[in-house]
Amino acid sequence: MRPRMLAAMACAAAMLISFAAAQAPGGSSSPNYIPHLGDIMGATQLRHFKLSFAGKLRNWDLAAYELEQIVESFQDAATLYPGIPVTDMTIVADPVRRLREAIEKKDSQKFSAAFNELTVACNGCHQAIGRGFILIQVPTSSPFSNQIFEPAAKP
Ligand code: HEC
Numbered sequence: 001m002r003p004r005m006l007a008a009m010a011c012a013a014a015m016l017i018s019f020a021a022a023q024a025p026g027g028s029s030s031p032n033y034i035p036h037l038g039d040i041m042g043a044t045q046l047r048h049f050k051l052s053f054a055g056k057l058r059n060w061d062l063a064a065y066e067l068e069q070i071v072e073s074f075q076d077a078a079t080l081y082p083g084i085p086v087t088d089m090t091i092v093a094d095p096v097r098r099l100r101e102a103i104e105k106k107d108s109q110k111f112s113a114a115f116n117e118l119t120v121a122c123n124g125c126h127q128a129i130g131r132g133f134i135l136i137q138v139p140t141s142s143p144f145s146n147q148i149f150e151p152a153a154k155p
Contacts, residue, residue, distance in 0.1 A: 037081050041134075044073045048122070049139045050149070055103070055111040059151040063103050063111070071096060088125040095121050 047066045054062035078089045098114035101107075115138065122136040142149070 034080055035076070037077060037084075040073050040077050040080075044070055044122075045136070047073070048119070048136065049143075050147075051099075052115055052139050053142060053149040055108070055115060057150045058106065058108060059149055060103050060106050061151070062149065064100075067096065067099050067103065084125075084129065088128050091121045091124050092118065 047069045051063055051066040051070065054060075054066055074089065074092055077084060078086075095114055095118035099111065099118060102110035102114050119136055119138055123132075123134075126132055126134045126136075
């Protein structure tokens with residue numbers, strides 16, 4: 001009984017370690033992998049979409065999650081690409097704060113107003129940085145059939 005438990009514990013520990021390694025920054029094939037700014041932005045575009053749908057369908061847990069993913073991407077962009085002017089990064093701070101508030105209060109109207117502001121901020125930076133041709137809008141339909149955006153249980 002005891003040795004078996006020990007073996008199980010060792011196995012669990014090994015799994016934890018390998019999971020941690022997989023999660024560690026640079027844990028991909030190249031230890032110095034730095035995502036391209038365009039790739040960080042591509043992920044942000046995806047999450048901008050998911051955030052919109054989660055909010056529209058009042059899936060507040062998912063909305064909170066996607067918003068924090070966007071914030072992390074912005075932080076990565078600012079840290080890895082210090083060439084982006086700080087003033088351009090701060091234009092997203094206000095909409096992010098308002099979105100957090102709206103999600104916390106489960107307020108659909110405030111959410112959609114703040115989401116519009118975030119979208120304006122996306123384009124504000126693209127314009128300031130000479131990429132005005134990357135024009136983001138509030139999504140109108142879902143390209144994803146492999147994820148459910150409705151909350152599991154109606155609030
Ligand atoms: C602080 C500046 C800044 C903010 C804020 C910003 N972007 Fe970007 N974005 C950029 C820059 C710079 C590029 C061009 C990257 C490159 O050319 O490598 C870019 C490129 C993109 C692209 C093109 C990527 C591709 O491969 O097609 C998309 C999509 C995008 N951004 C979405 C967004 C969305 C959505 C938001 C808001 C939620 C946002 N961005 C906010 C600076 C910003």
